[in-house]
Amino acid sequence: MEGWQGWDQYAEFYDWENAKTVGRRDIRFWQRIAKESGGPVLELGCGTGRVSLPVARTLVRLVGIDRSHAMLSQAKRRVKRAGLGGGLLLLRGDIRALPFVSSSRFRLVMAPYGVLQSLLRDRELREVLTSVRDVLQPGGIFAIDLVPELPVWREYDRRVSLRGRRGAKSQISLVESVRQVPSRKLTIFDQEFIERRGRSRSSKRFSLAFRTLSVHQMTGRLRRAGFSVVQVAGDYRMGAWRPEAEVCLIVAKRKL
Ligand SMILES: C[S@@+](CC[C@H](N)C(=O)[O-])C[C@H]1O[C@@H](n2cnc3c(N)ncnc32)[C@H](O)[C@@H]1O
Structure with missing residues (x-):
């Protein structure tokens, strides 16, 4: 990573x-x-x-x-x-x-x-x-x-942490997991952005890691x-x- x-x-x-x-x-x-x-x-x-x-x-x-x-x-x-x-x-x-x-x-x-x-x-x-x-x-x-608060973020698994509209036609949800790896001072965010436009649905998954x-x-x-x-x-x-x-x-x- x-x-x-x-x-x-x-x-x-x-x-x-x-x-x-x-x-x-x-x-x-x-x-x-x-x-x-x-x-x-x-x-x-x-x-x-x-x-x-x-x-x-x-x-x-x-x-x-x-x-x-x-x-x-x-x-x-x-x-x-x-x-x-x-x-x-x-x-x-x-x-x-x-x-x-x-x-x-x-x-x-x-x-x-x-x-x-x-x-x-x-x-x-x-x-x-x-x-x-x-x-x-x-x-x-x-x-x-x-x-500075990243190391004390509570861990959770696949929680909808944001939801809202983008423009008139798009609805976005962010499904997020948070993991702490204290031995390496790391906080890892696994994110999935799900976008709905009418009947179509697309999603993007990725992870971001931070060391504090x-x-x-x-x-x-x-x-x-x-x-x-x-x-x-x-x-x-x-x-x-x-x-x-x-x-x-x-x-x-x-x-x-
Ligand atoms: C939290 S964003 C900050 C963006 C902007 N400065 C702001 O405040 O909105 C961190 C940015 O750092 C970039 N980044 C991370 N590691 C990097 C590296 N080793 N070299 C260059 N850019 C890097 C990422 O691509 C990302 O765009």
């Missing part, structure tokens, strides 16, 4: 589902931090552009990178619809080996919505932290959003990779971190 798997199959449902879950609640945070940096900004795992487009609208130059062809296709469609100009570049690539020469330096690297939790092994996290350090300007910011470190473990790995940790927050207004918080934001700085 690999953390980058499953996203191609998920792509056509990602925006539908996330409009009902995370929505836009993190967008202002990313816009603010991107504007403060002045750009250029790199977004790790830009997916369907949920964060990239609103950040690019603030006129900060942004490069988004993602391994999933299908997620990127959704993002590119959105960019075209929005008529956004040349300040936004979307690239296919793996965040474990960023495809930039050392002269392309970013002022900010963003890791929104748990993307670092798609790295299922410590070695992979180390590779990403090293790559990020190398593409950041000295003193540049690495901002990370984690979903404690805040202490993550900040320790950042320090060892050459970052200083500037702030750890428990909400998008930078309120204090607490273990029961729904989000964990870590702002780190590349050492000079």
